[in-house]
Amino acid sequence: MKTISILGFAGSLRKDSYNKSILRAAIEFLPKDTGLEIFDLEGIPPFNQDIENQPPEKVRGFKTKIRAADAILIATPEYNYSIPGVLKNAIDWASRPYGDNAFDGKPAAVMGASIGMGGTMRAQYHLRQCFVFLNMHPINQPEVMVPFAHEKIDQSGRVTDQKTREKIRELLENLVIWTQRLEEL
Ligand SMILES: Cc1cc2nc3c(=O)[nH]c(=O)nc-3n(C[C@H](O)[C@H](O)[C@H](O)COP(=O)(O)O)c2cc1C
Numbered sequence: 001m002k003t004i005s006i007l008g009f010a011g012s013l014r015k016d017s018y019n020k021s022i023l024r025a026a027i028e029f030l031p032k033d034t035g036l037e038i039f040d041l042e043g044i045p046p047f048n049q050d051i052e053n054q055p056p057e058k059v060r061g062f063k064t065k066i067r068a069a070d071a072i073l074i075a076t077p078e079y080n081y082s083i084p085g086v087l088k089n090a091i092d093w094a095s096r097p098y099g100d101n102a103f104d105g106k107p108a109a110v111m112g113a114s115i116g117m118g119g120t121m122r123a124q125y126h127l128r129q130c131f132v133f134l135n136m137h138p139i140n141q142p143e144v145m146v147p148f149a150h151e152k153i154d155q156s157g158r159v160t161d162q163k164t165r166e167k168i169r170e171l172l173e174n175l176v177i178w179t180q181r182l183e184e185l
Pocket of ligand 1: 013017019077078117119120
Protein backbone atom coordinates (compact mmCIF):
# COMPACT_ATOMS: atom_id res chain seq x y z
CA MET A 1 0.00 0.00 0.00
CA LYS A 2 1.46 3.40 -0.95
CA THR A 3 1.94 6.11 1.66
CA ILE A 4 -0.80 8.75 1.73
CA SER A 5 0.42 12.30 2.24
CA ILE A 6 -1.97 14.86 3.67
CA LEU A 7 -1.42 18.60 3.66
CA GLY A 8 -3.17 20.35 6.54
CA PHE A 9 -3.66 24.02 7.26
CA ALA A 10 -5.61 26.09 9.75
CA GLY A 11 -7.46 29.27 8.85
CA SER A 12 -6.07 31.12 11.86
CA LEU A 13 -2.78 32.93 12.34
CA ARG A 14 -3.25 33.11 16.11
CA LYS A 15 -0.35 31.63 18.06
CA ASP A 16 -2.63 29.77 20.48
CA SER A 17 -5.26 28.97 17.85
CA TYR A 18 -7.71 26.20 18.75
CA ASN A 19 -7.79 25.27 15.08
CA LYS A 20 -4.03 24.83 15.01
CA SER A 21 -4.50 22.63 18.08
CA ILE A 22 -7.01 20.29 16.46
CA LEU A 23 -4.76 20.08 13.41
CA ARG A 24 -1.82 19.07 15.59
CA ALA A 25 -4.07 16.54 17.32
CA ALA A 26 -4.71 14.95 13.93
CA ILE A 27 -1.04 13.94 13.83
CA GLU A 28 -1.69 11.73 16.88
CA PHE A 29 -4.36 9.82 14.99
CA LEU A 30 -2.75 9.23 11.63
CA PRO A 31 -3.60 5.83 10.18
CA LYS A 32 -0.74 3.54 9.17
CA ASP A 33 1.34 4.65 6.16
CA THR A 34 -0.05 8.17 6.31
CA GLY A 35 1.81 11.45 6.76
CA LEU A 36 0.43 14.87 7.67
CA GLU A 37 2.39 18.04 6.94
CA ILE A 38 1.07 21.24 8.49
CA PHE A 39 1.40 24.42 6.45
CA ASP A 40 1.21 27.81 8.20
CA LEU A 41 -0.71 30.44 6.22
CA GLU A 42 1.26 33.25 7.93
CA GLY A 43 2.77 35.46 5.22
CA ILE A 44 0.19 34.84 2.50
CA PRO A 45 -0.92 38.35 1.51
CA PRO A 46 -4.42 39.45 0.48
CA PHE A 47 -5.19 38.15 -2.99
CA ASN A 48 -4.46 40.58 -5.82
CA GLN A 49 -5.48 39.52 -9.30
CA ASP A 50 -3.01 41.99 -10.85
CA ILE A 51 -0.19 39.68 -9.81
CA GLU A 52 -1.90 36.29 -10.05
CA ASN A 53 0.56 35.27 -12.79
CA GLN A 54 3.55 36.22 -10.61
CA PRO A 55 2.39 35.13 -7.14
CA PRO A 56 4.56 35.73 -4.05
CA GLU A 57 7.09 33.05 -3.08
CA LYS A 58 4.95 31.90 -0.12
CA VAL A 59 1.99 31.29 -2.44
CA ARG A 60 4.13 29.35 -4.91
CA GLY A 61 5.35 27.16 -2.07
CA PHE A 62 1.77 26.61 -0.91
CA LYS A 63 0.63 25.55 -4.38
CA THR A 64 3.56 23.17 -4.74
CA LYS A 65 2.71 21.50 -1.45
CA ILE A 66 -0.99 21.22 -2.33
CA ARG A 67 -0.11 19.57 -5.64
CA ALA A 68 2.27 17.12 -3.98
CA ALA A 69 -0.34 16.07 -1.40
CA ASP A 70 -2.75 13.18 -1.89
CA ALA A 71 -5.38 14.84 0.30
CA ILE A 72 -6.13 18.13 2.04
CA LEU A 73 -7.21 18.69 5.65
CA ILE A 74 -8.52 22.13 6.64
CA ALA A 75 -9.22 23.32 10.18
CA THR A 76 -11.30 26.46 9.95
CA PRO A 77 -12.34 28.96 12.59
CA GLU A 78 -15.67 30.73 12.13
CA TYR A 79 -15.52 34.51 11.70
CA ASN A 80 -18.85 36.30 11.50
CA TYR A 81 -20.64 33.11 10.44
CA SER A 82 -18.16 32.39 7.63
CA ILE A 83 -14.57 31.42 6.96
CA PRO A 84 -11.79 33.86 7.93
CA GLY A 85 -10.38 36.11 5.23
CA VAL A 86 -6.97 34.56 5.85
CA LEU A 87 -8.27 31.18 4.70
CA LYS A 88 -10.27 32.57 1.79
CA ASN A 89 -7.27 34.53 0.52
CA ALA A 90 -5.06 31.46 0.65
CA ILE A 91 -7.66 29.42 -1.22
CA ASP A 92 -8.12 32.15 -3.83
CA TRP A 93 -4.37 32.35 -4.48
CA ALA A 94 -4.06 28.59 -4.80
CA SER A 95 -6.95 28.45 -7.27
CA ARG A 96 -5.50 31.01 -9.69
CA PRO A 97 -4.71 31.92 -12.43
CA TYR A 98 -7.73 30.36 -14.13
CA GLY A 99 -6.83 26.86 -15.28
CA ASP A 100 -4.09 26.49 -12.67
CA ASN A 101 -6.17 25.49 -9.64
CA ALA A 102 -3.87 23.52 -7.32
CA PHE A 103 -6.86 21.99 -5.50
CA ASP A 104 -8.38 20.46 -8.62
CA GLY A 105 -9.56 16.90 -7.93
CA LYS A 106 -8.14 16.70 -4.39
CA PRO A 107 -9.87 14.66 -1.69
CA ALA A 108 -10.46 16.80 1.39
CA ALA A 109 -11.66 16.81 4.96
CA VAL A 110 -12.84 19.70 7.10
CA MET A 111 -12.96 20.34 10.81
CA GLY A 112 -13.25 23.44 12.94
CA ALA A 113 -13.18 24.74 16.48
CA SER A 114 -14.88 27.81 17.90
CA ILE A 115 -15.59 29.19 21.33
CA GLY A 116 -19.27 29.50 20.41
CA MET A 117 -21.95 26.83 20.46
CA GLY A 118 -22.07 26.36 16.66
CA GLY A 119 -18.60 24.83 16.52
CA THR A 120 -17.91 26.46 13.09
CA MET A 121 -20.84 24.77 11.33
CA ARG A 122 -21.72 27.86 9.28
CA ALA A 123 -18.09 28.41 8.26
CA GLN A 124 -17.72 24.75 7.30
CA TYR A 125 -20.73 24.86 4.99
CA HIS A 126 -19.36 28.01 3.35
CA LEU A 127 -16.04 26.23 2.88
CA ARG A 128 -17.80 23.23 1.34
CA GLN A 129 -19.49 25.62 -1.09
CA CYS A 130 -16.03 26.76 -2.26
CA PHE A 131 -15.06 23.12 -2.79
CA VAL A 132 -17.68 22.86 -5.54
CA PHE A 133 -15.98 25.40 -7.80
CA LEU A 134 -12.53 24.21 -6.74
CA ASN A 135 -13.55 20.69 -7.86
CA MET A 136 -12.46 19.13 -4.59
CA HIS A 137 -13.88 15.90 -3.22
CA PRO A 138 -14.68 16.36 0.48
CA ILE A 139 -15.78 13.57 2.74
CA ASN A 140 -19.17 14.19 4.32
CA GLN A 141 -18.77 12.33 7.60
CA PRO A 142 -17.90 12.73 10.37
CA GLU A 143 -18.57 16.44 10.71
CA VAL A 144 -15.96 17.56 13.20
CA MET A 145 -17.39 20.68 14.77
CA VAL A 146 -15.82 21.60 18.09
CA PRO A 147 -17.99 24.05 20.05
CA PHE A 148 -16.80 25.64 23.32
CA ALA A 149 -13.24 24.85 22.27
CA HIS A 150 -11.79 26.63 25.31
CA GLU A 151 -13.31 23.84 27.46
CA LYS A 152 -11.88 21.05 25.29
CA ILE A 153 -8.36 22.26 24.60
CA ASP A 154 -6.00 23.00 27.46
CA GLN A 155 -3.54 25.86 27.92
CA SER A 156 -0.77 23.90 26.24
CA GLY A 157 -2.94 23.40 23.14
CA ARG A 158 -3.71 19.74 23.79
CA VAL A 159 -7.16 18.46 22.88
CA THR A 160 -8.35 16.94 26.15
CA ASP A 161 -11.97 16.14 25.28
CA GLN A 162 -12.27 12.44 24.55
CA LYS A 163 -15.23 12.74 22.16
CA THR A 164 -13.43 15.39 20.12
CA ARG A 165 -10.31 13.23 19.94
CA GLU A 166 -12.40 10.29 18.76
CA LYS A 167 -14.06 12.39 16.02
CA ILE A 168 -10.70 13.62 14.74
CA ARG A 169 -9.42 10.04 14.63
CA GLU A 170 -12.50 8.94 12.68
CA LEU A 171 -12.12 11.88 10.27
CA LEU A 172 -8.54 10.92 9.49
CA GLU A 173 -9.43 7.27 8.97
CA ASN A 174 -12.28 8.15 6.62
CA LEU A 175 -10.16 10.63 4.68
CA VAL A 176 -7.51 8.00 4.05
CA ILE A 177 -10.06 5.38 2.96
CA TRP A 178 -11.72 7.94 0.66
CA THR A 179 -8.37 8.99 -0.84
CA GLN A 180 -7.44 5.38 -1.55
CA ARG A 181 -10.81 4.74 -3.18
CA LEU A 182 -10.47 7.79 -5.44
CA GLU A 183 -6.94 6.77 -6.45
CA GLU A 184 -8.24 3.33 -7.44
CA LEU A 185 -10.74 4.88 -9.90
C1 LIG B 1 -13.50 38.52 13.71
C2 LIG B 1 -14.06 37.40 14.55
C3 LIG B 1 -15.31 36.91 14.30
C4 LIG B 1 -15.83 35.82 15.04
N1 LIG B 1 -17.03 35.29 14.70
C5 LIG B 1 -17.43 34.12 15.27
C6 LIG B 1 -18.58 33.43 14.78
O1 LIG B 1 -19.24 33.85 13.85
N2 LIG B 1 -18.91 32.26 15.38
C7 LIG B 1 -18.19 31.73 16.42
O2 LIG B 1 -18.54 30.66 16.93
N3 LIG B 1 -17.09 32.36 16.90
C8 LIG B 1 -16.68 33.54 16.34
N4 LIG B 1 -15.54 34.17 16.78
C9 LIG B 1 -14.81 33.62 17.93
C10 LIG B 1 -13.89 32.47 17.49
O3 LIG B 1 -14.60 31.25 17.63
C11 LIG B 1 -12.64 32.44 18.36
O4 LIG B 1 -11.95 33.68 18.26
C12 LIG B 1 -11.72 31.30 18.03
O5 LIG B 1 -10.75 31.18 19.03
C13 LIG B 1 -11.07 31.49 16.65
O6 LIG B 1 -10.33 30.36 16.26
P1 LIG B 1 -8.76 30.17 16.60
O7 LIG B 1 -8.69 29.86 18.07
O8 LIG B 1 -8.34 29.00 15.77
O9 LIG B 1 -8.03 31.43 16.25
C14 LIG B 1 -15.05 35.27 16.08
C15 LIG B 1 -13.78 35.80 16.36
C16 LIG B 1 -13.28 36.84 15.60
C17 LIG B 1 -11.89 37.36 15.89
